[in-house]
Amino acid sequence: MWNGVVIVQDSLLRHVMKQSSQVLLFFLVVWMLLFLVVFTYFFDSQVNQTQKAISISYSDGQHVARDSRELKKTHSSRFAERRGLFQSRRDFKLSDSIYKQLHLRNIYKMRLERRIKKNKTKTIDNTWxxxxxxxxxxxxxxxxxxxxxxxxxxxxxxxxxxxxxxxxxxxxxxxxxxxxxxxxxxxxxxxxxxxxxxxxxxxxxxxxxxxxxxxxxxxxxxxxxxxxxxxxxxxxxxxxxxxxxxxxxxxxxxxxxxxxxxxxxxxxxxxxxxxxxxxxxxxxxxxxxxxxxxxxxxxxxxxxxxxxxxxxxxxxxxxxxxxxxxxxxxxxxxxxxxxxxxxxxxxxxxxxxxxxxxxxxxxxxxxxxxxxxxxxxxxxxxxxxxxxxxxxxxxxxxxxxxxxxxxxxxxxxxxxxxxxxxxxxxxxxxxxxxxxxxxxxxxx
The missing domain is CATH 3.90.1480.20 (Glycosyl transferase family 29)
Structure with a gap:
């Protein structure tokens, strides 16, 4: 009699464990699908942004620009300018002379940062x-x-x-x-x-x-x-x-x-x-x-x-x-x-x-x-x-x-x-x- 009871309990236990495994597997698959959807969305968004434009922003008089070669290759690139505390944007296409100016200003900015770092001072260029x-x-x-x-x-x-x-x-x-x-x-x-x-x-x-x-x-x-x-x-x-x-x-x-x-x-x-x-x-x-x-x-x-x-x-x-x-x-x-x-x-x-x-x-x-x-x-x-x-x-x-x-x-x-x-x-x-x-x- 006791052997029969043990056999029934063992069978129920295996049945419960099997159902639990199926539920866990189901949730794992759902989570992976959600992750793939989210990852694909953000990846596509970044690719589209890169293909559309290269943004160059003014903020507190500091100029940040990509390499001039990349700017010249991207004919659809635009110049996004931030103004004031609210940083409203205004776009216009860059001319060749502006490409050159931005590249030179980027070089100047890097040299300035190196000089500041070398002298261990907090002095900044206040021209802008x-x-x-x-x-x-x-x-x-x-x-x-x-x-x-x-x-x-x-x-x-x-x-x-x-x-x-x-x-x-x-x-x-x-x-x-x-x-x-x-x-x-x-x-x-x-x-x-x-x-x-x-x-x-x-x-x-x-x-x-x-x-x-x-x-x-x-x-x-x-x-x-x-x-x-x-x-x-x-x-x-x-x-x-x-x-x-x-x-x-x-x-x-x-x-x-x-x-x-x-x-x-x-x-x-x-x-x-x-x-x-x-x-x-x-x-x-x-x-x-x-x-x-x-x-x-x-x-x-x-x-x-x-x-x-x-x-x-x-x-x-x-x-x-x-x-x-x-x-x-x-x-x-x-x-x-x-x-x-x-x-x-x-x-x-x-x-x-x-x-x-x-x-x-x-x-x-x-x-x-x-x-x-x-x-x-x-x-x-x-x-x-x-x-x-x-x-x-x-x-x-x-x-x-x-x-x-x-x-x-x-x-x-x-x-x-x-x-x-x-x-x-x-x-x-x-x-x-x-x-x-x-x-x-x-x-x-």
């Missing part, structure tokens, strides 16, 4: 922080590197030109308020023979009898910055009715990027005084209107300035007028220069350098006086920004972009605030559009 600030119209001297901050403090302390600003400061004026203030405060003025010592010295023979006042519809101001290289903006620049260039910047050999039309050239006094610029013989100064300027004392004492200019511009000016009497050639009045400086300081809470504005900002203001609309190229630099000072010279210094002697970052910030330009145009083209004074309507 400054760039983002300029594109958004919000910069400060605290964003500059320590060297430039020290230079600015030294210039403020020395105050070579005896600047004594007594006006009010307001950094929160609206775009319209800024434009109206600029229109009222910075009317174009050149030297004439109505003031001493020029009346006594007979300068009526040399100063043009007619002021520079022709009004153009569309004008281009072409920065000499190194970042204009590889811009391919030459044709667009030449499409303007009038084009302003600076100092000794040539167009021959650089037509693809800067164009070849020149209507007006503005020069600091070094160009006239230094023989290396060949002012009286070079063709780049011929058959156009010329404007020269020199930093006089802040109170623009003309007698004192004539006797001791920063660079001797008066003798070369007279020599040029004798050789080319029909060419329009003007010297900007010091009051115009320093009124423009006052405009910058009055809209900046910080103490800016007590030195004259840059030739770039002077030139922009001149064209706002003469044009209905002004397009400014690479004054606010694009993603092509580099430490190369001028596109036609092999000299490198970040101060050429962000300022040391001149209050450049403050000037650029005001141009951004007064202009109309999408962040796309600023980043890709380095272009901002400003209205001419004739198109600005202000309250009476």
């Amino acid at each position: 922080l400054l760039m983002e600030g300029l594109w958004k119209g919000n910069v400060s001297s605290n964003m500059l590197n320590r060297r430039l901050q020290r230079v600015i403090k030294d210039y403020v302390r020395v105050n070579k030109h005896k600047v004594l600003y007594k006006g009010k400061r307001n950094a929160s004026r609206s775009r319209q308020e800024l434009l109206c203030q600029m229109k009222l405060q910075t009317r174009l003025k050149s030297l004439d023979s109505s003031e001493q010592p020029f009346v006594r010295l007979g300068f009526q023979r040399w100063f043009p009898s007619q002021p520079l006042q022709k009004v153009y519809k569309t004008c281009a101001v072409v920065s000499s910055a190194g970042s204009i290289l590889n811009s391919l903006m030459g044709r667009e620049i030449d499409s303007h009715e009038a084009v302003l260039r600076f100092n000794s910047a040539p167009s021959i050999g650089y037509e693809r990027d800067v164009g070849n039309k020149t209507t007006i050239r503005i020069m600091n006094s070094q160009i006239l005084a230094n023989p290396k610029y060949k002012f009286n013989s070079s063709s780049i100064y011929k058959n156009i209107a010329l404007l020269a300027w020199d930093p006089a004392p802040y109170n623009f004492d003309l007698e004192k300035w004539y006797k001791r200019p920063d660079y001797d511009l008066f003798k070369p000016y007279i020599a040029h007028r004798e050789s080319f009497p029909e060419q329009p050639f003007y010297i900007l009045h010091p009051s115009f220069i320093w009124n423009l400086w006052d405009f910058v300081q009055s809209n900046t809470v910080e103490n800016i350098q007590p030195n004259p504005p840059s030739s770039g900002f002077i030139g922009i203001t001149v064209m706002m006086n003469l044009c209905e609309e002004v397009d400014v190229y690479e004054y606010i630099p694009s993603v092509r920004q580099s430490s190369l000072c001028h596109y036609h010279e092999k000299y490198v210094d970040v101060a050429c972009t962000f300022g040391a002697y001149h209050p450049l970052i403050y000037e650029k910030m005001l141009v951004k605030r007064m202009g109309t330009a999408s962040e796309h145009d600023l980043r890709k083209k380095g272009m901002v559009t400003l209205p001419g004074f004739s198109k600005i309507t202000c309250p009476t």
Whole structure:
């Protein structure tokens, strides 16, 4: 009897174990199928993403790019740009020049990281922080590197030109308020023979009898910055009715990027005084209107300035007028220069350098006086920004972009605030559009 019971129990046990094994096997098969489905889904997703595009993102001014060979092979690759805290995206196709720029910037970034690691320091390159600030119209001297901050403090302390600003400061004026203030405060003025010592010295023979006042519809101001290289903006620049260039910047050999039309050239006094610029013989100064300027004392004492200019511009000016009497050639009045400086300081809470504005900002203001609309190229630099000072010279210094002697970052910030330009145009083209004074309507 007991043997029968044992046999029955053993049979039941085997039956239960068999059913349990089948259930476990079933669940194991189901789990494997689910795993294969999930794995296939994610694998296909990654393959599709790789085939569709290679994403290059901006974040906090840092550029991350794939190898340039892979970029060139992937013709459908797009440029995804992140902007601001919300990182909204905007896509556009990459040109060959941008491929090259991104590859070079990637190399620069890797070298920078190696240098930081080698020196065991937490110092980072703040160039792109400054760039983002300029594109958004919000910069400060605290964003500059320590060297430039020290230079600015030294210039403020020395105050070579005896600047004594007594006006009010307001950094929160609206775009319209800024434009109206600029229109009222910075009317174009050149030297004439109505003031001493020029009346006594007979300068009526040399100063043009007619002021520079022709009004153009569309004008281009072409920065000499190194970042204009590889811009391919030459044709667009030449499409303007009038084009302003600076100092000794040539167009021959650089037509693809800067164009070849020149209507007006503005020069600091070094160009006239230094023989290396060949002012009286070079063709780049011929058959156009010329404007020269020199930093006089802040109170623009003309007698004192004539006797001791920063660079001797008066003798070369007279020599040029004798050789080319029909060419329009003007010297900007010091009051115009320093009124423009006052405009910058009055809209900046910080103490800016007590030195004259840059030739770039002077030139922009001149064209706002003469044009209905002004397009400014690479004054606010694009993603092509580099430490190369001028596109036609092999000299490198970040101060050429962000300022040391001149209050450049403050000037650029005001141009951004007064202009109309999408962040796309600023980043890709380095272009901002400003209205001419004739198109600005202000309250009476």
